[in-house]
Amino acid sequence: MKKTNPLLIDTGAPWLPIYKEIYSLIEDYERIFIVAHTKPDYDALGSAFGLAKTLEDIFPNKEIVVGGEDHYFYSGKLYPKIETKNNEWFSEKFLGIAVDCANSDRLGDKRVLKGDKVIKIDHHPPVEQYGDVNLVIENMISCAEVIVSLLINYEKFEQFTKDAAIFLFSGVAGDSGRFKYANTSAHTFAVAAELLSTGVDLSKDIYEKMYVQTIGDLKLVSYILNNFIITPKGVAYYVIHDEELVKLGVDPNHAKSKVNMFNDLENVHIWFSVNEDKEDGIWRISLRSKHIPINGVAAKYGGGGHDRASGCQINKLSELEQFVQDLEVLI
Amino acid sequence: MKKTNPLLIDTGAPWLPIYKEIYSLIEDYERIFIVAHTKPDYDALGSAFGLAKTLEDIFPNKEIVVGGEDHYFYSGKLYPKIETKNNEWFSEKFLGIAVDCANSDRLGDKRVLKGDKVIKIDHHPPVEQYGDVNLVIENMISCAEVIVSLLINYEKFEQFTKDAAIFLFSGVAGDSGRFKYANTSAHTFAVAAELLSTGVDLSKDIYEKMYVQTIGDLKLVSYILNNFIITPKGVAYYVIHDEELVKLGVDPNHAKSKVNMFNDLENVHIWFSVNEDKEDGIWRISLRSKHIPINGVAAKYGGGGHDRASGCQINKLSELEQFVQDLEVLI
Numbered sequence: 001m002k003k004t005n006p007l008l009i010d011t012g013a014p015w016l017p018i019y020k021e022i023y024s025l026i027e028d029y030e031r032i033f034i035v036a037h038t039k040p041d042y043d044a045l046g047s048a049f050g051l052a053k054t055l056e057d058i059f060p061n062k063e064i065v066v067g068g069e070d071h072y073f074y075s076g077k078l079y080p081k082i083e084t085k086n087n088e089w090f091s092e093k094f095l096g097i098a099v100d101c102a103n104s105d106r107l108g109d110k111r112v113l114k115g116d117k118v119i120k121i122d123h124h125p126p127v128e129q130y131g132d133v134n135l136v137i138e139n140m141i142s143c144a145e146v147i148v149s150l151l152i153n154y155e156k157f158e159q160f161t162k163d164a165a166i167f168l169f170s171g172v173a174g175d176s177g178r179f180k181y182a183n184t185s186a187h188t189f190a191v192a193a194e195l196l197s198t199g200v201d202l203s204k205d206i207y208e209k210m211y212v213q214t215i216g217d218l219k220l221v222s223y224i225l226n227n228f229i230i231t232p233k234g235v236a237y238y239v240i241h242d243e244e245l246v247k248l249g250v251d252p253n254h255a256k257s258k259v260n261m262f263n264d265l266e267n268v269h270i271w272f273s274v275n276e277d278k279e280d281g282i283w284r285i286s287l288r289s290k291h292i293p294i295n296g297v298a299a300k301y302g303g304g305g306h307d308r309a310s311g312c313q314i315n316k317l318s319e320l321e322q323f324v325q326d327l328e329v330l331i
Numbered sequence: 332m333k334k335t336n337p338l339l340i341d342t343g344a345p346w347l348p349i350y351k352e353i354y355s356l357i358e359d360y361e362r363i364f365i366v367a368h369t370k371p372d373y374d375a376l377g378s379a380f381g382l383a384k385t386l387e388d389i390f391p392n393k394e395i396v397v398g399g400e401d402h403y404f405y406s407g408k409l410y411p412k413i414e415t416k417n418n419e420w421f422s423e424k425f426l427g428i429a430v431d432c433a434n435s436d437r438l439g440d441k442r443v444l445k446g447d448k449v450i451k452i453d454h455h456p457p458v459e460q461y462g463d464v465n466l467v468i469e470n471m472i473s474c475a476e477v478i479v480s481l482l483i484n485y486e487k488f489e490q491f492t493k494d495a496a497i498f499l500f501s502g503v504a505g506d507s508g509r510f511k512y513a514n515t516s517a518h519t520f521a522v523a524a525e526l527l528s529t530g531v532d533l534s535k536d537i538y539e540k541m542y543v544q545t546i547g548d549l550k551l552v553s554y555i556l557n558n559f560i561i562t563p564k565g566v567a568y569y570v571i572h573d574e575e576l577v578k579l580g581v582d583p584n585h586a587k588s589k590v591n592m593f594n595d596l597e598n599v600h601i602w603f604s605v606n607e608d609k610e611d612g613i614w615r616i617s618l619r620s621k622h623i624p625i626n627g628v629a630a631k632y633g634g635g636g637h638d639r640a641s642g643c644q645i646n647k648l649s650e651l652e653q654f655v656q657d658l659e660v661l662i
Contacts, residue, residue: 005336007524179510182534189524193338196517203513211595218596222556225549264542265549
């Protein structure tokens with residue numbers, strides 16, 4: 001373990017018993033399969049690849065494989081493309097590690113559960129503890145932060161490679177809304193400092209790959225600003241029909257990310273976006289809140305997530321009125 | 332000096348000779364006057380009040396005064412209002428400290444120069460070294476970061492009060508665009524971690540005061556999105572007439588802050604906003620760039636600043652064409 005910020009050591013201390021179980025399992029297996037949740041975001045892929053790269057660095061003779069789904073945009077740019085293994089790979093003994101995934105239903109590749117042993121590493125409310133070992137640190141803003149803590153406190157760990165630092169930083173920056181959302185802590189910043197100490201160029205290696213706006217994005221923002229609604233009680237929302245996105249030339253996956261536009265708006269307590277998903281015949285909702293926990297309402301509408309950042313869905317737009325009412329009751 | 336991140340100590344080490352001159356001057360004087368630049372921003376006021384609070388904490392018997400201008404919006408909310416001292420105060424011996432101000436012309440209260448000794452603490456290119464001691468660390472993203480380094484390496488310093496941490500954090504977050512712009516470094520994050528270790532609530536104590544969007548702000552963004560221009564070579568800009576702001580109900584000071592909307596835009600290398608200043612009969616320009624240094628052009632138009640973030644002005648809108656051409660030559 002190298003000379004580091006004492007805060008990183010102090011924060012890891014209470015988790016050392018679980019960390020040690022994980023170190024020991026990793027040492028025991030020659031084949032390791034790592035997977036994150038479906039429809040992966042920065043934290044999912046950043047955690048998976050950051051962990052994989054670092055373990056490869058510590059154990060060059062182990063076979064470490066990242067499975068699951070690619071990101072529709074960032075894979076091949078910020079993250080490597082995933083090469084899916086055929087079933088044969090899973091017939092031999094391996095250790096499965098699932099990252100950033102609260103329940104087994106959402107695993108990007110469920111074959112991780114075929115592992116001789118399964119480790120779950122996460123920061124979401126622990127709805128399902130599907131691992132043989134479950135490391136869940138809820139007050140960390142990102143799973144990547146959990147992984148950095150796990151690795152930094154490992155005696156066999158020396159330092160992050162630049163690649164690993166880029167992956168893990170993208171996870172921390174992604175889930176924290178670039179160091180903004182609640183649960184962004186002194187430890188989060190200490191982790192970021194540690195990752196950047198590798199000599200990574202924050203602008204060129206990370207942000208310019210993470211944050212790319214197209215003219216279509218600006219048009220979408222403009223569309224939202226012309227069409228959003230704020231209720232008298234302080235719920236803000238917008239609805240985007242599929243055909244509108246086609247007109248604007250914007251990928252549907254991009255549309256929900258704009259929900260954070262309403263973060264800082266005066267007198268708005270809860271806000272959400274409604275995006276048509278024609279394929280599945282539903283309307284996907286990204287739900288956010290300044291202080292009020294909203295994951296209860298999300299659960300009622302077939303979803304879940306964090307206290308103040310959840311996802312859910314409705315089947316018809318006519319359900320929207322009731323959904324808004326359910327939120328207004330909370331205010 | 333308390334147990335801290337070794338990175339903070341290592342980064343301060345080469346500056347210790349100047350730091351020690353400053354410690355010694357501070358110890359020598361019982362009356363200290365601290366001032367930042369005119370039209371102060373987060374980093375100006377955050378640096379001034381953060382330094383003042385910490386010195387008050389270390390030396391409760393000294394008289395430490397912050398002078399200069401208030402911020403039109405944040406003073407009284409995020410920062411204390413400034414009580415301007417009358418000329419009599421300056422007739423007795425005092426130490427003057429100017430923070431975040433590259434040249435004496437821009438000092439918020441020029442009487443700081445009447446100090447027995449004057450210290451300049453800054454991070455801008457050193458166009459004028461008007462201090463008896465000049466501490467200028469150009470590769471730090473904010474003056475607040477310089478001040479944290481100065482204080483943390485001081486043997487009489489023990490810890491930041493919550494108030495001081497809030498002020499200094501606002502400076503770091505302000506000038507870095509919340510940990511985004513070039514020169515945001517491992518040290519920047521280590522400083523942020525140190526400040527948050529005081530137990531400050533990042534959302535409630537800092538961000539909710541720093542980042543307040545009104546409906547007027549959203550309307551302004553909408554207006555800009557409907558009216559901005561991108562030249563074929565990749566210069567993006569918008570012009571805001573005073574009467575437009577009146578129509579939108581937005582404070583003119585707010586308008587230039589929207590220039591960062593174009594930060595991440597594909598194929599855009601340089602971008603700027605042009606804001607009418609009816610009072611002074613000029614058009615104020617906020618100029619930004621992804622990689623290309625633009626402060627040379629800013630200097631040509633009566634301004635200056637950082638490599639990739641400068642300010643300047645034109646007298647008539649008809650000069651705009653030449654201004655754009657001067658920028659396009661750089662691409």
